[in-house]
Amino acid sequence: MASQYIEVSDRIREDIINGKFAGGERLKLAELANLYATSHMPIREALRILNGQGIVDFTPNSGMRVREIDVSFMIDLFDVRLALEAVQARRAAERLTPAASNAISSAKTEFECVSAESDRDATLKANHRFHQAISQASGNREATEIEERHYQILRIVWQRYGYASERLEGVIEDHRLLTSAILDQDAEAAGLLAAAHVMRARRNLLTKMRGVERSSQ
Amino acid sequence: MASQYIEVSDRIREDIINGKFAGGERLKLAELANLYATSHMPIREALRILNGQGIVDFTPNSGMRVREIDVSFMIDLFDVRLALEAVQARRAAERLTPAASNAISSAKTEFECVSAESDRDATLKANHRFHQAISQASGNREATEIEERHYQILRIVWQRYGYASERLEGVIEDHRLLTSAILDQDAEAAGLLAAAHVMRARRNLLTKMRGVERSSQ
DNA sequence: CAGTGGTCTAGACCACACG
DNA sequence: GTGTGGTCTAGACCACTGC
Numbered sequence: 001m002a003s004q005y006i007e008v009s010d011r012i013r014e015d016i017i018n019g020k021f022a023g024g025e026r027l028k029l030a031e032l033a034n035l036y037a038t039s040h041m042p043i044r045e046a047l048r049i050l051n052g053q054g055i056v057d058f059t060p061n062s063g064m065r066v067r068e069i070d071v072s073f074m075i076d077l078f079d080v081r082l083a084l085e086a087v088q089a090r091r092a093a094e095r096l097t098p099a100a101s102n103a104i105s106s107a108k109t110e111f112e113c114v115s116a117e118s119d120r121d122a123t124l125k126a127n128h129r130f131h132q133a134i135s136q137a138s139g140n141r142e143a144t145e146i147e148e149r150h151y152q153i154l155r156i157v158w159q160r161y162g163y164a165s166e167r168l169e170g171v172i173e174d175h176r177l178l179t180s181a182i183l184d185q186d187a188e189a190a191g192l193l194a195a196a197h198v199m200r201a202r203r204n205l206l207t208k209m210r211g212v213e214r215s216s217q
Numbered sequence: 218m219a220s221q222y223i224e225v226s227d228r229i230r231e232d233i234i235n236g237k238f239a240g241g242e243r244l245k246l247a248e249l250a251n252l253y254a255t256s257h258m259p260i261r262e263a264l265r266i267l268n269g270q271g272i273v274d275f276t277p278n279s280g281m282r283v284r285e286i287d288v289s290f291m292i293d294l295f296d297v298r299l300a301l302e303a304v305q306a307r308r309a310a311e312r313l314t315p316a317a318s319n320a321i322s323s324a325k326t327e328f329e330c331v332s333a334e335s336d337r338d339a340t341l342k343a344n345h346r347f348h349q350a351i352s353q354a355s356g357n358r359e360a361t362e363i364e365e366r367h368y369q370i371l372r373i374v375w376q377r378y379g380y381a382s383e384r385l386e387g388v389i390e391d392h393r394l395l396t397s398a399i400l401d402q403d404a405e406a407a408g409l410l411a412a413a414h415v416m417r418a419r420r421n422l423l424t425k426m427r428g429v430e431r432s433s434q
Numbered sequence: 435c436a437g438t439g440g441t442c443t444a445g446a447c448c449a450c451a452c453g
Numbered sequence: 454g455t456g457t458g459g460t461c462t463a464g465a466c467c468a469c470t471g472c
Contacts (some may be wrong), residue, residue, distance in 0.1 A: 003277055003441065003468095029459065039443050040459085041258060048262065052269040054359070060220055061450060061459065076357040079308065083300035091296065140293040142271070146363060220449095220460065246440065256462050257440085278440060278468060 008036050009046035016055060016066055017156050023068040027056065053149045055156070069156060071209050078202040081150055082195055084143050085131070089178065089194035092137035093187040100137035101183055107133040108179045115168050124155065124163055130175060134182065134194075161208045164201060174200065225253050226263035233272060233283055234373050240285040244273065270366045272373070286373055288426050295419040298367055299412055301360050302348070306395065306411035309354035310404040317354035318400055324350040325396045332385050341372065341380055347392060351399065351411075378425045381418060391417065 012032070015021055032043045047064045050056040057065045067073075092100065107130040114126040128151055135144040164171060174197040181189035229249070232238055249260045264281045267273040274282045284290075309317065328343040345368055352361040381388060391414040398406035 005441080006277065028457090030457090039445095041442060044262070044459085045265070045441090048265045048269075052265075054362075060223065063459065073359075076359040079304050079357055080301065080359050080363070083304045084297065087296050087300045140296055142290075142293040142297050145271075146297070222460080245438090247438090258461060261440085262460090279470090280440065 004038050004042040005045035005049070008032075008038065008042050009049040011036060012046055012050060013053075013055060013152065016050075017159050019160070021066050023066050023070075025066045027064040027066065029063070053152050055153060069153065069160075071206060071213065074157065074202075074205060074209065077150055077153065078198065078205075080146070082198045082202070084147060085134075085198050086191040086195040088135055088138035088140060088143050088147070089182060089190040090138075090187040091140060092134050093182045093185050093190040095139050096137065096182065096185055100133070103133040104130070104137060104179055104182060108175050111175060112172055115172065118165070120163055120165065123165075123168075124158060127163075127171070134178075137182070157205065157209075161205065161212060164204045167200075167204060170200065171197075221255050221259040222262035222266070225249075225255065225259055226266040228253060229263055229267060230270075230272060230369065233267075234376050236377070238283050240283050240287075242283045244281040244283065246280075270369050272370060286370065286377075288423060288430065291374065291419075291422060291426065294367055294370065295415065295422075298364070299415045299419070301364060302351075302415050303408040303412040305352055305355035305357060305360050305364070306399060306407040307404040308357060309351050310399045310402050310407040312356050313354065313399065313402055317350070320350040321347070321354060321396055321399060325392050328392060329389055332389065335382070337380055337382065340382075340385075341375060344380075344388070351395075354399070374422065374426075378422065378429060381421045384417075384421060387417065388414075 012021070012027075021027065027047060029040050029043050029047075032047075033040050036043065047056055047058070051058045051064065055067055057067050059065075092104070107126070111123070111126040111130050115123045131147065131151075132144075135147050138144070174193070178190060178193040178197060181193050229238070229244075238244065244264060246257050246260050246264075249264075250257050253260065264273055264275070268275045268281065272284055274284050276282075309321070324343070324347040328340070328347050331343040332340045348364065348368075349361075352364050355361070391410070395407060395410040395414060398410050
């Protein structure tokens, strides 16, 4: 078995994703230690990891809270994503290797196949792998790590508000164009297409979130 | 006194900055616990914080190492900074409030005064405050946190290779133009000027690093 | 198949936030 | 001033690494 703190951080993240812990909720060490049948320290470690991923807020001497994921947070996050995905796509095009090229096109194809089966979870994973392939190809570890963190947060949002299932063909089209720009080593096109792709995802998500917020008032 | 783990993480970071721990060096818990006169857990916690800041690399079951800060890491980091500073400057211009406007212009003025005294440390701090003011004004917490992490890394690099003291007038000019674009709420200009500013810093730093790498071979 | 060193336990401690 | 709950201690445990 992997270390407890890794296991625990995964379980807490899952429990946040399916809403067992609500946004803003206080996470107490003793409670969690009891719940996951372990001692304080692995829990603390796990919470630090989640804190590093931006899923959990931390104040010294006052503990951890589940981070509130609202429209304004998502606007911030997509501002960052928009910028980073564009840079990464550009770099991926410039630095393309045969291996990266294969990885990207097979991830693109995989997404197309999987998304046809309307299995939401598998579609999300495939989408993740596609963007990961570009991240890897960019060779920018710093950017890749940030994107990886953001992906963990996006899982929560997509779970809560639904993934862009109504515009799957649009996503597939975006992926196709982006892939061919990168494979052609056309950095400028790749950057623009990546930015546009994120922009669409952002509009789609924000519309949904605002709809939910409005109807729950 | 603040919690030990905070104190310890500050001390280890300082010790990395002034080269007491070299890049790639293994950081052993027992050693550090002995050095800083505390037990394992606060050290572990401190290292996790530094790991979160990207200063320390971590592999499960195998411990922590001081992250190697080389040219390729800096290229990655500046790719990210370039993108983020531009977004933040744009947003700062769009969302400008009177308070933010004051904060930015007084940070700008402070940098001009302090840098005239050729006190490197104070100049770095003033530069940090200027960029922080823009970060804050952007209202993007996500981006601000990333930039804050990067600043910690840049402190190490500037300590090692020197801050751009030979182009201080250039930096001042950059800051002036950027400030007035933001105060004019000209988002496009602000984004471009911020990007250009980071680009100059990047070229300056990489030239120095490559010079040092070459001469040490 | 040791030894090193990361991980975990149980409980004491003590800072801060409440009433 | 009391109590909740975050922080710290000492040491045992046990997964890897390298002989």
